[in-house]
Amino acid sequence: MNIVLIGPFFPYRGGISDTNQELCESLIKTGHKVDVITFKLQYPSFLFPGKTQFHKNNLKQNVRSSRIINSINPFNWINTSKVINDLNPDLVISCYWTAFLAPCLLVINNIINNKIKKIGLIHNAYPHEKSIFQKTLFKKYLKSINEYVTFSKNIKEEIIKISPFQKGVSLFHPVPEKFGNPIEKYIAKKKIGLENNIRYLLFFGLIREYKGLDILLKSMIEIIKKNSDVKLLIVGENYEPLKKYHDLVYKYKLEKSVSFINKFVNQDEIKYWFCSSELVILPYKNASQSGIASLAIQFEIPIVSSDVGGLSEFIIDDKDGFLSKPDSKELSNKILIALNSDLNSIKKEIKIKKKELTWTNFTSLILSSKLC
Numbered sequence: 042m043n044i045v046l047i048g049p050f051f052p053y054r055g056g057i058s059d060t061n062q063e064l065c066e067s068l069i070k071t072g073h074k075v076d077v078i079t080f081k082l083q084y085p086s087f088l089f090p091g092k093t094q095f096h097k098n099n100l101k102q103n104v105r106s107s108r109i110i111n112s113i114n115p116f117n118w119i120n121t122s123k124v125i126n127d128l129n130p131d132l133v134i135s136c137y138w139t140a141f142l143a144p145c146l147l148v149i150n151n152i153i154n155n156k157i158k159k160i161g162l163i164h165n166a167y168p169h170e171k172s173i174f175q176k177t178l179f180k181k182y183l184k185s186i187n188e189y190v191t192f193s194k195n196i197k198e199e200i201i202k203i204s205p206f207q208k209g210v211s212l213f214h215p216v217p218e219k220f221g222n223p224i225e226k227y228i229a230k231k232k233i234g235l236e237n238n239i240r241y242l243l244f245f246g247l248i249r250e251y252k253g254l255d256i257l258l259k260s261m262i263e264i265i266k267k268n269s270d271v272k273l274l275i276v277g278e279n280y281e282p283l284k285k286y287h288d289l290v291y292k293y294k295l296e297k298s299v300s301f302i303n304k305f306v307n308q309d310e311i312k313y314w315f316c317s318s319e320l321v322i323l324p325y326k327n328a329s330q331s332g333i334a335s336l337a338i339q340f341e342i343p344i345v346s347s348d349v350g351g352l353s354e355f356i357i358d359d360k361d362g363f364l365s366k367p368d369s370k371e372l373s374n375k376i377l378i379a380l381n382s383d384l385n386s387i388k389k390e391i392k393i394k395k396k397e398l399t400w401t402n403f404t405s406l407i408l409s410s411k412l413c
Contacts (some may be wrong), residue, residue, distance in 0.1 A: 042408070043072045045125050047149065048162070050079040050106040054096045054245075054305065057138060057164060058330040063217055064134075064162075066105045067400035073408075076128055078121065084141070085113065091247070091278055092305070112145045113159055122152035133157055134407075135186065138164035143178035151187035160407070161189040163209075163403045165329045166199035166280035176203060177375030183207050186345060189266055193330040193351025214283055214330050215403045216339040216395055221312045223340045229316035230259040240271050242376065243318035243342075246333045247308075248286075253324035253347065258299065259325070259369035264299045267338070272382065273322075276314050277303040315340040326367050328352050338395050343373070344386045345379050361390035 046065060065075045077150045083094060089262040109124060111117040125133060133153060135146050150159050161182065167175055180203050183189065189209035197211035229236055242264075244257055254275065261273055273295075275286075283303065290299050306314065315321065321337040323346040330351040337344045346352045347367040356362035359382070366377035 042127070042132060043076075043130045044073050045076045045078060045128055045130040045133045046136075047133065047146065047219060049076050049083065050077050050104075052378055053083060055094075057136060058310075058399055059217060059219065060164075060321070062173045063215065063219055063400050064103060064404065067404045068408075069104065071401075071404060071408075075104065076130070077104060078110060079106045079108055080110045081108040081112045082113065084396075088139075091280055092405045095361060097148035107139065108146065108333060110149075110237050114140055115144075115148065118148040125149070126152075126154050126157075130157055134162055135159070135213060136162045137179070137182055140167075140171070140178040143182045145218065147178075147182045150182075151385050159186040161209075163187040163189050163191045163196055163200065166196050166203065166256045168393065173209040180204055193345050193354050195322075195351035195354065196329050210406070212403055212406055213398050214332065215400045216335050216398050217332070218339070218400065220308055220336065220339065224312060224316050226316060229313045233310070233313045233317060235317050238270065240268070240319045241317055242271060242273045242379065243314060243321050244273065244275045244319065244324075245314060246275075248275070248277055248281065250281055251326050251328070253326045253367055254286055255289060255321055256326070256347075256367060256369050256372060257324040258286060258295065259293070261295055261298060262293050263370075263373040264380075265295070267377060268380060271298070273299045274297065274314065274318065275374065276304075276306060278305040279303060283291065303363060303395070311336065311374075312340060315342050319340055319384065320376065322372075323347060323352060323366060324365075324372055324375065325349055325352060337396070338391055338398065340396035341388050341391050341395065343379060343382075343384055343391065345376050347372075355394065357390075361387060361394055 046061060050061050065077060068075050090115050109121050181234060185206045191211045194211045227237055244246055244254060248254060264271055274333040290296060300324045317334060321342050321344050323331055323334060328350040334344055344362040346356060346364055348364040349367055353364050357362040363375050363379045365372045
C-alpha cells in the first residue's frame with residue numbers, strides 16, 4: 042500500500058513527531074511505502090511557547106520527509122494537495138492535535154482526490170489550552186476525513202459528542218522503541234550524576250499548567266516526612282513561567298528534596314532519567330493520554346497517575362501501576378503506598394503489558410479491513 046503521512050516530523054521535535062517517526066518505520070517494516078509531508082512552517086515563532094520547535098542535532102533518520110506545508114498560507118495548502126495527488130497514494134493519514142492547524146489540514150484533505158482513503162490520527166479532540174472556535178474547526182476537520190483513530194477511549198468519547206456519526210476506532214498509545222531499552226538503575230544514576238542511595242521520583246516532559254506539577258509539589262510535604270531518602274526530579278522544558286513552582290518549593294521548604302532540570306532532553310539521554318527512578322509521577326489535572334506513560338512502560342518503571350481522561354485506561358490500580366485523584370493529599374498517600382509496595386511484582390505486570398502495546402499491533406489494527 043502507498044501511504045502519505047501528514048504531520049510533524051524531524052527536524053521538528055516533540056512527542057507527536059516521535060510518534061510519527063515510529064508509525065512510519067512500523068509501516069515500512071510491514072512492506073508499505075510511506076511518504077511524509079511535514080511543515081516548513083508549523084507555528085509562527087511568536088505563537089510557540091518553548092525555546093525552539095527544532096532538534097539542535099542532525100540526527101540520523103530512517104525515514105525521509107518533505108518539508109512543504111506552510112500552516113498559515115492557504116495557497117500553499119492547495120499546492121500541497123496537488124503534491125499529494127501526484128503521489129497517488131492509497132491512504133492519507135493526517136495528524137490532528139490543535140485547532141490552530143485545523144484549517145490547513147481540512148483544506149488539504151478536501152482537495153485531495155476523493156478516491157483516496159483519508160484517516161485522521163487524533164491526539165487531542167480539544168487542545169489543553171482553550172481556543173476560540175476549536176469545536177467548530179475540529180468538526181470541520183472530521184468531515185474532511187473518512188475515519189479516525191484515537192490513542193484512547195476518552196478521546197473517542199469526546200469525538201462522539203461532537204460528531205456522533207463519524208466512523209472511528211480507539212486503540213492505544215504504543216510504547217516507543219526509539220529511545221532504547223531498560224538499563225540497570227546504578228548504571229543510569231552514574232551516567233547522569235545521581236546519588237545511588239536516593240530513591241528518585243520522576244516528573245518528566247513539558248511543564249504546562251494542566252500537568253499538575255503544583256499538586257505533586259504539595260504532595261511532597263508528606264512524602265519526605267516519612268521518607269528522607271526520596272527526592273523529586275522535575276525534568277523538562279517549561280511552557281509557562283516557573284515562578285509559582287519555585288515559590289511552592291520555598292514555601293514548603295522542599296529545596297533539598299526537589300531538583301529542576303529545566304531543559305529539553307535529547308533522545309539518547311531519556312533512558313537514564315527513567316531508569317534512575319523508582320516511580321514516574323503523572324499528577325495531571327486533565328489528559329487525553331500520555332506519551333510519558335508509554336515511555337515509563339517501555340523502561341518498565343511503575344507509574345503513579347491521576348485517574349483522569351485516558352490516563353487510567355491502561356493502568357490497573359495496585360497491579361501494574363497506581364491511580365490517584367488529582368489531589369495532593371490523595372497523591373501523597375498513593376505515592377507512599379507505591380514506595381512501600383513490591384515494585385518488582387509491579388514491573389512483571391508492566392512487562393506483560395509492554396508486549397501488547399507495540400507499534401506492530403497498532404499498525405496492524407490501523408490497516409485492518411475495518412478501517413482500510
